[in-house]
Amino acid sequence: MRGRSDVLELAILGLLQETPMHGYELRKRLNLLLGSFRALSYGSLYPCLKGLVERGLIVGSDASQTPPPHALSGKRARIVYELTADGKEHLAQILASSGPTTWEDEHFDVRFAFFAQTDAETRLRILEGRRTRLTERLENVRQSAVRTRERLDEYTLELQRHGLEQVEREVRWLDGLIDNERGTRRGTTDGDGRPAGPTTADDAAASQH
Template structure:
């Protein structure tokens, strides 16, 4: 399974853990969860849904709530299929929630893990946050070193772009430090309820 499809599987299972929904609603929620820069098309979403159904993690319900309407059409239109998590799907989501290794710290996966932190065990949250911070601190050191070596050869716009990237990573490290301190102190995050 590719990394991107693994992220999509995790996000789909997580969203359906809250409530069943049809593909259109699921796609809208995925785009909100994952951000517009990682928007998923129907051409990506539906094969993922079909795969999750085939693996037994999801079940399809056609025309839920109205058993007398044929599954093929409602008023001449195609019926909507609502996707619901199976017990195996709930178990798979729990397994994915408990993952806290290096994949969970990477740029692509971290956001999805973080989106479901409210359902994640505190110890797992701490491992993911600390792993992410360590990964970014390593990246920060590499960026500073590279910038120090090439500063004289860069034009002012490229230098400014490098500085912007450095500041973005520094800002995320500060944010992670705040989150880790909140988790350690079991205090409520800024502007929110306790986890």
């Protein structure tokens, strides 16, 4: 994945893998998935949907065969989108990838949201890559803090400390998830046959003691 459009495409394909949806429902689900700080407008969603349709990855159809009551009012008819066979294959290829971009902040969030559709070995590679990336970041921030401590005011130092704590907390969380994946990658499943869910943040923190 190369940028924000790739993240949006993955999010759309992953959600449609779960169930067909019309644009309004997709927008609500995407806002929940991507977070309110990346809330989507229809201006970004529909061009992406159009591009996916043109590439044959999804198909749209009218929600009903008869005109809705508001048909004469000029309102947009609801189009329900679903994955095509090519779309399912394309999504599977994306979810099987685990390169460096999958460890980055924006990409990791979306990939993690679809871990239930991702095989155990790929999940583990992404989690380990993310941990490595954050560990490197943590060391760089610590070194910078030592070099600049004498020149920073108390508020900047507090912000720096807060940032360090956030990264340290995520590394502990990743440690717990990695331990969980290593224990379940050989086929351990929950009651409905899907991969067992991740440990909680509290579980991850407890595992450090």
